[in-house]
Amino acid sequence: MTRHDLASLRALYGQPLFDLLAHARETYRAHWPAHEVQLCTLMSIKTGGCSEDCAYCSQSAHYQTGLERESLAPLARVLETAERARANGSTRFCMGAAWRGVTEHDPKFRSVLETVRAVARLGMEVCVTLGELTPEAARQLRAAGVTAYNHNLDTSPEFYPRIVTTHTFEDRLATIRAVQASGMSVCCGGIIGMGETELDRLRLLEVLCGLDPAPESVPINCLMPMPGTPLDGQPPVEIFQLVRLIATTRLALPKARVRLSAGRTRLTREGQALCFFAGANSIFYGDKLLTAANPGVDADRSLLEELGLGITKAEPLAVAGDFDKEARHLHL
Numbered sequence: 001m002t003r004h005d006l007a008s009l010r011a012l013y014g015q016p017l018f019d020l021l022a023h024a025r026e027t028y029r030a031h032w033p034a035h036e037v038q039l040c041t042l043m044s045i046k047t048g049g050c051s052e053d054c055a056y057c058s059q060s061a062h063y064q065t066g067l068e069r070e071s072l073a074p075l076a077r078v079l080e081t082a083e084r085a086r087a088n089g090s091t092r093f094c095m096g097a098a099w100r101g102v103t104e105h106d107p108k109f110r111s112v113l114e115t116v117r118a119v120a121r122l123g124m125e126v127c128v129t130l131g132e133l134t135p136e137a138a139r140q141l142r143a144a145g146v147t148a149y150n151h152n153l154d155t156s157p158e159f160y161p162r163i164v165t166t167h168t169f170e171d172r173l174a175t176i177r178a179v180q181a182s183g184m185s186v187c188c189g190g191i192i193g194m195g196e197t198e199l200d201r202l203r204l205l206e207v208l209c210g211l212d213p214a215p216e217s218v219p220i221n222c223l224m225p226m227p228g229t230p231l232d233g234q235p236p237v238e239i240f241q242l243v244r245l246i247a248t249t250r251l252a253l254p255k256a257r258v259r260l261s262a263g264r265t266r267l268t269r270e271g272q273a274l275c276f277f278a279g280a281n282s283i284f285y286g287d288k289l290l291t292a293a294n295p296g297v298d299a300d301r302s303l304l305e306e307l308g309l310g311i312t313k314a315e316p317l318a319v320a321g322d323f324d325k326e327a328r329h330l331h332l
C-alpha cells in the first residue's frame, strides 16, 4: 500500500469530484463486497462528568450542557443492550465511557473487563472507547476479548490545541501505540465541522496514514453542535467536502472500514447515499449516538433498502475463551 503524505492527499482530494468518486469506487470494489454496510451499535456505559475539556463534547464537566450524569452501567444492562443490537443486525458493539482514561489499577477498569468478557461471548466484534490507556490496561482488554479500541485523533495536530487543552495530541498517539502493541485493532478518526480548514482534515488523514499498522477502522464524524459547549452554533459541514474526505480516505486507506458516524441527522438521504458511494461502509445504528441524536432504525433500514445495500453479516469470531487461551499463551 502506498503511504500517502499531505501532498499526495491534496492531489487526490482536489481532483474533479466525479473523477475522485470513480477512483474511490474502483478502489472500494477491489477490497470490499460491493453492496454491504456494517451496522454498529454504540452504548454509553458511563455518561457525563468528564474531566476533559473537548470543545465538542456535551459530557465534559467544563461546560453547562444540562446532561444528566450516569455512573458505570451494570453488566446486565450492557448485556441486554448488546443482545438487542445483535438481534437488530449489528455485528459490532462499542462501549464508550466518559472519563480521561483508565489504568489497570482502577476498580472501574475491573468492572469494564468483566463486562467485556460477557459481551465478547455474544460473538460480535467488541470495541471499547475508554480514553487514555496504559500498555498493561490495553493488554488486559485484549485478553478479555476486545477486538478494537476506538481513540479518535479528532483533528490535525495543529488545530488540536484549539479543541482540547487538558491533554495533547501526543497523549492520544501514546494510547494508540499501546493499543497497537496489545494486538487490538485501532479505530481512529476525527470530527469535521469544528472550524478547521480542509487542509486540517487532510493533515489528520496524513497522520492516520502514518500509523503502523494502519487503522482497521476510521470513523468520520460531522460535528453535532451541543448546547452549552464552545462549538454550539457551528454551521453544518458542506456535503461535497464530506464526500471528498470520505473518498480520499477510501483511496488512502483502502482496507479500512470507513464509518459514517455522528452527524447523519444533518445529512440528507441523498447526501448519505453519496457518502456510501464514495466508500463509507459502516454506520452507527440506533436512535442515539452517545448523547447525540442519530437517524432512527426504521429510517436507516429504508434508506439501505432503497439503495440496494445489504447488511454485513457476522463472521465467526474468536470468543472470550479463545482470547483467554491466547492470553495464557502470551503470558498476559
Ligand code: SF4
Pocket: 050, 051, 052, 053, 054, 057, 058, 059, 060, 061, 097, 098, 099, 100, 131
Ligand atoms: S470526548 Fe471523551 S475525553 Fe473529551 S470530554 Fe468528552 S468524554 Fe471526555
